[in-house]
Amino acid sequence: xxxxxxxxxxxxxxxxxxxxxxxxxxxxxxxxxxxxxxxxxxxxxxxxxxxxxxxxxxxxxxxxxxxxxxxxxxxxxxxxxxxxxxxxxxxxxxxxxxxxxxxxxxxxxxxxxxxxxxxxxxxxxxxxxxxxxxxxxxxxxxxxxxxxxxxxxxxxxxxxxxxxxxxxxxxxxxxxxxxxxxxxxxxxxxxxxxxxxxxxxxxxxxxxxxxxxxxxxxxxxxxxxxxxxxxxxxxxxxxxxxxxxxxxxxxxxxxxxxxxxxxxxxxxxxxxxxxxxxxxxxxxxxxxx
Numbered sequence: 001x002x003x004x005x006x007x008x009x010x011x012x013x014x015x016x017x018x019x020x021x022x023x024x025x026x027x028x029x030x031x032x033x034x035x036x037x038x039x040x041x042x043x044x045x046x047x048x049x050x051x052x053x054x055x056x057x058x059x060x061x062x063x064x065x066x067x068x069x070x071x072x073x074x075x076x077x078x079x080x081x082x083x084x085x086x087x088x089x090x091x092x093x094x095x096x097x098x099x100x101x102x103x104x105x106x107x108x109x110x111x112x113x114x115x116x117x118x119x120x121x122x123x124x125x126x127x128x129x130x131x132x133x134x135x136x137x138x139x140x141x142x143x144x145x146x147x148x149x150x151x152x153x154x155x156x157x158x159x160x161x162x163x164x165x166x167x168x169x170x171x172x173x174x175x176x177x178x179x180x181x182x183x184x185x186x187x188x189x190x191x192x193x194x195x196x197x198x199x200x201x202x203x204x205x206x207x208x209x210x211x212x213x214x215x216x217x218x219x220x221x222x223x224x225x226x227x228x229x230x231x232x233x234x235x236x237x238x239x240x241x242x243x244x245x246x247x248x249x250x251x252x253x254x255x256x257x258x259x260x261x262x263x264x265x266x267x268x269x270x271x272x273x274x275x276x277x278x279x280x281x282x283x284x285x286x287x288x289x
């Protein structure tokens with residue numbers, strides 16, 4: 001099925017979360033009617049089936065027909081990305097760890113994260129995705145799981161599970177030759193932060209700036225059919241500026257979660273930026289029961 005990195009976030013949580021409520025993936029890749037049938041079948045046991053696709057990509061990353069077949073089935077397609085500028089990455093300290101970048105995103109895109117989580121809370125059962133299904137999707141899912149009471153180790157494992165899919169994802173995005181060695185090995189482990197982009201657990205370095213327009217991921221190549229499109233120049237440049245950008249190191253997510261805890265956790269942080277108590281209640285009721 002050309003929907004890479006697809007999984008249920010309930011996987012790996014034991015009996016804590018209700019299966020079939022929230023899925024995550026990379027961007028759609030030439031979905032056929034049979035693929036859509038398969039996706040619908042993943043949620044076939046639920047009374048409502050899939051209600052929402054939360055698309056976190058920017059305008060330049062998507063095409064109008066990406067989710068046409070699902071929309072025709074009555075699934076709401078929410079375009080939740082921002083019009084990020086490639087220039088955003090130029091303000092970052094060279095070689096910044098991926099985890100520290102995640103903390104910058106948390107601090108400078110808090111209202112956006114709150115709005116995305118609110119959309120998901122109101123739209124479950126849902127599928128959330130970006131381009132690779134790693135960074136934006138990974139952080140949104142981490143926030144949702146924190147709200148649902150999932151422990152940090154489980155959240156980290158869910159994030160790192162993307163590592164085994166990175167070779168295929170990067171090929172789809174036109175970056176096949178840049179896949180890190182850890183991804184080729186079938187997953188990512190928490191390293192020492194020296195050559196895999198793993199960040200220390202101490203949180204953000206606090207250096208650099210982060211534009212309001214957001215993380216400059218607006219140029220991930222769009223896959224189509226069996227081929228790929230070349231990755232834009234600014235993304236190739238970013239891979240040298242952000243350590244671990246093409247990996248899914250556990251340390252990056254641990255840095256993010258440590259920073260999240262320091263800010264009072266997802267509920268306190270997001271409700272201060274627009275998420276309501278009703279959203280939190282609906283999310284927990286749907287995911288946990």
